[in-house]
Amino acid sequence: MNAPRFYLTTAIDYPNSRPHIGTAFEKLGADVQARYRRMQGYDVVFLMGTDENTVKVSKRAAELGMEVQAYCDDMARQFREVWDALGISYDIFIQTSHARHRDCCRKFIQKVYDNGHIYKGPYEGWYCDGCEEFKTDKQHAENDGKCPNHKTPLTRRSEQCYFFRLSAFADRLLDHYRRHPEFVQPDSRRNELISLIENEGLKDINISRYNQSWGIRIPFDEDYTIYVWFDALLTYVTGIGYGDDRATYDHLWPADIQFIGKDITRFHCALWPAMLWAAGEESPRQVFGHGFVYFDGEKMAKTLGNIVEPMDVITKFSAQAFRYYFMRECPFPSDGDFSWKRFFEVYNADLANNLGNLFSRMTRLAAKNHGGVLPGTAGLKPNGIVANVAEIVARVQGHVEACRYHQALQTIWLEVLNPANKYVEEMKPWSLFKTDPAASARVLYELADVLRLVSIVLKPFMPEASNTIYTAFNFAPAWDAVRYEDAMQWPERQDDLRLGEALATEGVKPLFPRID
RNA sequence: UGCGGUGUGGAGCAGCCCGGUAGCUCGCCAGGCUCAUAACCUGGAGGUCACAGGUUCAAAUCCUGUCGCCGCAACCA
Numbered sequence: 323m324n325a326p327r328f329y330l331t332t333a334i335d336y337p338n339s340r341p342h343i344g345t346a347f348e349k350l351g352a353d354v355q356a357r358y359r360r361m362q363g364y365d366v367v368f369l370m371g372t373d374e375n376t377v378k379v380s381k382r383a384a385e386l387g388m389e390v391q392a393y394c395d396d397m398a399r400q401f402r403e404v405w406d407a408l409g410i411s412y413d414i415f416i417q418t419s420h421a422r423h424r425d426c427c428r429k430f431i432q433k434v435y436d437n438g439h440i441y442k443g444p445y446e447g448w449y450c451d452g453c454e455e456f457k458t459d460k461q462h463a464e465n466d467g468k469c470p471n472h473k474t475p476l477t478r479r480s481e482q483c484y485f486f487r488l489s490a491f492a493d494r495l496l497d498h499y500r501r502h503p504e505f506v507q508p509d510s511r512r513n514e515l516i517s518l519i520e521n522e523g524l525k526d527i528n529i530s531r532y533n534q535s536w537g538i539r540i541p542f543d544e545d546y547t548i549y550v551w552f553d554a555l556l557t558y559v560t561g562i563g564y565g566d567d568r569a570t571y572d573h574l575w576p577a578d579i580q581f582i583g584k585d586i587t588r589f590h591c592a593l594w595p596a597m598l599w600a601a602g603e604e605s606p607r608q609v610f611g612h613g614f615v616y617f618d619g620e621k622m623a624k625t626l627g628n629i630v631e632p633m634d635v636i637t638k639f640s641a642q643a644f645r646y647y648f649m650r651e652c653p654f655p656s657d658g659d660f661s662w663k664r665f666f667e668v669y670n671a672d673l674a675n676n677l678g679n680l681f682s683r684m685t686r687l688a689a690k691n692h693g694g695v696l697p698g699t700a701g702l703k704p705n706g707i708v709a710n711v712a713e714i715v716a717r718v719q720g721h722v723e724a725c726r727y728h729q730a731l732q733t734i735w736l737e738v739l740n741p742a743n744k745y746v747e748e749m750k751p752w753s754l755f756k757t758d759p760a761a762s763a764r765v766l767y768e769l770a771d772v773l774r775l776v777s778i779v780l781k782p783f784m785p786e787a788s789n790t791i792y793t794a795f796n797f798a799p800a801w802d803a804v805r806y807e808d809a810m811q812w813p814e815r816q817d818d819l820r821l822g823e824a825l826a827t828e829g830v831k832p833l834f835p836r837i838d
Numbered sequence: 839u840g841c842g843g844u845g846u847g848g849a850g851c852a853g854c855c856c857g858g859u860a861g862c863u864c865g866c867c868a869g870g871c872u873c874a875u876a877a878c879c880u881g882g883a884g885g886u887c888a889c890a891g892g893u894u895c896a897a898a899u900c901c902u903g904u905c906g907c908c909g910c911a912a913c914c915a
Contacts, residue, residue, distance in 0.1 A: 457912095510843085517841075585910090614914095629914095668864085683877085691873085836877085
């Protein structure tokens, strides 16, 4: 029970459309981190959810003729289906329309109000009657004074609303960025943010909406609802007990990493810590703004009609392949691209021909030539095909911990799998078997050890495929107890290395069948 | 205007911070092998590192300028 805790979150999504591969990219990056930390013995709590208290969601429900809550619950179910299919190992899924979040959110805003960081004042801006919302000056300027959606003229309107005193936190924020360079990651995002604040400053922001039927009521003025950001960000704390379970909250907060898209860095790295401070709470330890996924080089957008959904890929291939492609091909800290052509190439080259084929040739040789048992290998220490395993594993670990997932995977393929394939070719265990079966068995033993190593370091990335590889043998320790460090060591085993019964008798199925 | 990113053999990228034989994956060509998912291994062709100046014994790498492409309103991560 003394395990260190690790609390991480992803952005919570607007449920006015189904998740696409870009949304999945973020969850995947967070999931790899969560799975890695669990392996390393952390007490991990992984939170995600849907952000439902927006006018757009209520409108979308109305379009479909649905009651808003029913619509939200159904969308949340659809999101979770996708995340489950991808193997996203979240622990908590928050819906902002649910009572617990609402009640705790009201407590939070009341606290900020009591602390004097919220005031009432006039807000004046360009208003669209059709959208029932204010547009920015920039939108007004760029659309000839018309609403970009309705094409009707915007009118100047002023109303009383509640402001959060964000401007008062500018200096403290800048100081925080300097004192904790790890807070905003990657570095390029931090630099952008600092220059933004230094050049443009921070303005107090309107956190209320007047006379809306859907949303969370402001406790000190029930005619208003809380504007989405001030509500949505709070899921990160209400989900772990802010307002109703202080013990759990104190145990888990501040979050270790919060994953978000690079476009909302501002909200998470400026507004969010300021809100927390205003309520007397701590800022999260790190906010990681990941990159975007493009499709055939273009930004995905509903209006372009080029949205790819995760299920399109998963049902054709597998969640494992999906996970590999995005973690290998799209650098998490910057942008990446998805195309079917590239997907086929990467799948065949890395998964089918390299990893999958190595697994097949090793296990089939073991089954065919040695009856699935490699004699004389009990307690035997492998020589090691790869010389500097400890150094390589440490390097992979460093990449994973810094969310450089693509580099972690590249390292595994370049430094472990490629040499292993070359080794098979050099040693030719199939012909060696004819003259010296013991030597052949020894070669296969070395290969098995590489597969063991690879399955361990790949566990956070492809949990299922790794499991299949690891449990094809009688490796120790048990799969659920495996840590990264085990990849560096030779497990003590009292019996000879053998294939699992199913593999030995029923034969080996391709792990990743080639795509033709 | 401005801000940020980017321009490296046919494609996708690394290298640039901390100057010193241009590297990786895919594709292509030739050969080898045949245990394996027609896979794997070896060799090869192919780049004046966007362009022009400058610093230096030496620049893809540092400095200056020019040009091209992408993102910075909304749906949206």
